[in-house]
Amino acid sequence: MMDAFAVPAAGGIREGDGFQGVSGEIVELVRRAKAYDRAAFASLYDISVTPVYRYLMARLGVVEDAEELTQEVFLAALSGIQGLRAHDQAGLMSWLFCITRNKLADHLRRRYRRPVAVLDDDIQLEDPGPLPDALAVARDEQAELRDALEKLTTEQREVVMCKYVLGYDNEQTASHVGKNVNAVNQLHHRALGSLHRLLTKKGKAGR
Amino acid sequence: MEQDPRFHAALEDCRRRVLGGESLEGCLVDYPAEFKDELARLVPLTEAIGRLGSDLSPEFRSQLRRHVMIRADEAKASQRPRGFLGGIFHSGSAMRFATVAAIALLLLFGGGFGAVQASARSLPDSPLYQVKTAREWVQSIMARDADSQANVIATSIQERGREMERALRAGKQEKVIEQVLIRLASSVKQLDDRALEASARGNSRPVTLALSTINSMRQRIDRITPRASPSVRRLLQRVDAFLDQEESRLLRDSGKLVLRWSNPECDSAAYAAGGTALLRPGGEWSRFF
Numbered sequence: 078m079m080d081a082f083a084v085p086a087a088g089g090i091r092e093g094d095g096f097q098g099v100s101g102e103i104v105e106l107v108r109r110a111k112a113y114d115r116a117a118f119a120s121l122y123d124i125s126v127t128p129v130y131r132y133l134m135a136r137l138g139v140v141e142d143a144e145e146l147t148q149e150v151f152l153a154a155l156s157g158i159q160g161l162r163a164h165d166q167a168g169l170m171s172w173l174f175c176i177t178r179n180k181l182a183d184h185l186r187r188r189y190r191r192p193v194a195v196l197d198d199d200i201q202l203e204d205p206g207p208l209p210d211a212l213a214v215a216r217d218e219q220a221e222l223r224d225a226l227e228k229l230t231t232e233q234r235e236v237v238m239c240k241y242v243l244g245y246d247n248e249q250t251a252s253h254v255g256k257n258v259n260a261v262n263q264l265h266h267r268a269l270g271s272l273h274r275l276l277t278k279k280g281k282a283g284r
Numbered sequence: 285m286e287q288d289p290r291f292h293a294a295l296e297d298c299r300r301r302v303l304g305g306e307s308l309e310g311c312l313v314d315y316p317a318e319f320k321d322e323l324a325r326l327v328p329l330t331e332a333i334g335r336l337g338s339d340l341s342p343e344f345r346s347q348l349r350r351h352v353m354i355r356a357d358e359a360k361a362s363q364r365p366r367g368f369l370g371g372i373f374h375s376g377s378a379m380r381f382a383t384v385a386a387i388a389l390l391l392l393f394g395g396g397f398g399a400v401q402a403s404a405r406s407l408p409d410s411p412l413y414q415v416k417t418a419r420e421w422v423q424s425i426m427a428r429d430a431d432s433q434a435n436v437i438a439t440s441i442q443e444r445g446r447e448m449e450r451a452l453r454a455g456k457q458e459k460v461i462e463q464v465l466i467r468l469a470s471s472v473k474q475l476d477d478r479a480l481e482a483s484a485r486g487n488s489r490p491v492t493l494a495l496s497t498i499n500s501m502r503q504r505i506d507r508i509t510p511r512a513s514p515s516v517r518r519l520l521q522r523v524d525a526f527l528d529q530e531e532s533r534l535l536r537d538s539g540k541l542v543l544r545w546s547n548p549e550c551d552s553a554a555y556a557a558g559g560t561a562l563l564r565p566g567g568e569w570s571r572f573f
Binding site: 219223265 | 335
């Protein structure tokens with residue numbers, strides 16, 4: 078079976094990232110998945126779960142939230158499988174990411190509407206102990222970067238996510254965002270420039 | 285720089301080399317001087333963005349896979365070719381009920397006993413459950429007098445009690461158990477209404493049967509509540525409160541002299557005795573007027 082989005086070896090470039098596989102295989106898998114063929118579903122799941130999770134993790138930064146939304150995405154995909162019209166892996170991922178972005182938008186709306194729980198003064202929280210300095214700094218930097226990403230335009234953010242979180246090349250990114258390669262290059266450069274400016278203001282860029 | 289395809293190519297190349305383990309300073313010497321400052325700023329930024337998207341754990345991957353496969357199997361089961369009967373079971377409610385009732389009659393009198401038997405242990409999430417429902421409905425409309433009507437409804441209430449226990453033992457979803465309990469409550473109310481009508485015409489036997497049936501259900505609920513999940517326990521408590529309310533209504537509105545006891549050894553047959561206490565050694569009883 079296709080080995081796209083294989084889990085990378087630690088510290089190395091991810092071989093096999095991006096789109097691979099033969100279009101005919103995807104068409105056949107989709108056809109069988111619409112008939113609720115277990116093996117076809119399993120194959121489609123195996124192809125797509127990693128990029129969906131990585132995207133959600135990059136946007137949310139919390140493992141539990143990313144896992145919960147990943148589950149919601151795949152269950153929604155299962156419910157809506159009859160509406161899938163994919164002829165290749167790009168089409169499949171485009172459909173899945175449409176569901177992913179909708180679920181993410183719902184989640185963010187719920188999160189902003191939910192009142193913050195006020196802890197009772199009597200409740201004693203167990204202190205997990207101080208984080209190692211490097212880990213604490215890394216978490217702060219990631220939070221700042223996620224915050225800055227949310228300040229980009231939707232298209233700029235999607236280009237950056239495609240190229241650096243999902244590992245897509247220019248053509249795949251262009252297909253994902255529905256633009257030509259030149260437009261993607263422009264968006265890409267502006268996104269990086271904006272991010273750098275936002276992070277430099279906070280004194281965090283380039284660490 | 286934005287429009288310079290050489291810069292984009294340099295950025296991609298430099299990033300790939302740094303991810304491969306080369307130092308940024310070592311890579312920069314290989315690119316045009318006008319690119320170096322921009323590359324020095326942006327390559328670390330692209331690395332940081334890439335690090336945001338961590339991979340899912342193997343445990344979660346396999347757990348979610350199992351969950352999705354179970355749902356796929358459920359979806360496939362609900363999509364099975366329905367055939368004639370299946371199409372009817374999924375059609376509009378009035379048509380469905382009339383057709384199912386006709387089929388139930390056919391099964392009852394047309395020798396389809398196997399299907400009726402097969403539906404005997406079915407639960408609301410089974411397609412055969414509607415055969416059971418139709419059979420009970422047919423039995424109720426064929427009952428001629430108050431006593432036989434009360435007997436039919438009481439029998440269906442007992443069956444709801446058995447379904448409740450089967451559903452809990454089988455670990456059915458809460459909504460299946462809730463459907464059973466709703467039907468149970470509806471049948472109890474129906475029985476009580478019929479019993480009070482009969483009582484008003486001088487026939488107290490249906491009231492006695494209703495009280496006995498309610499008592500039996502409450503004992504069943506007491507027995508199974510400790511084994512239920514918290515959410516199902518709440519449902520059971522609501523139904524128990526409803527049964528308590530219906531019992532009080534029967535006692536109040538029938539004006540019946542009833543002997544009530546707290547000893548679980550005293551069986552509900554004493555209700556049928558119409559007021560005579562069956563007291564077993566060591567039991568307690570109290571009399572309500």
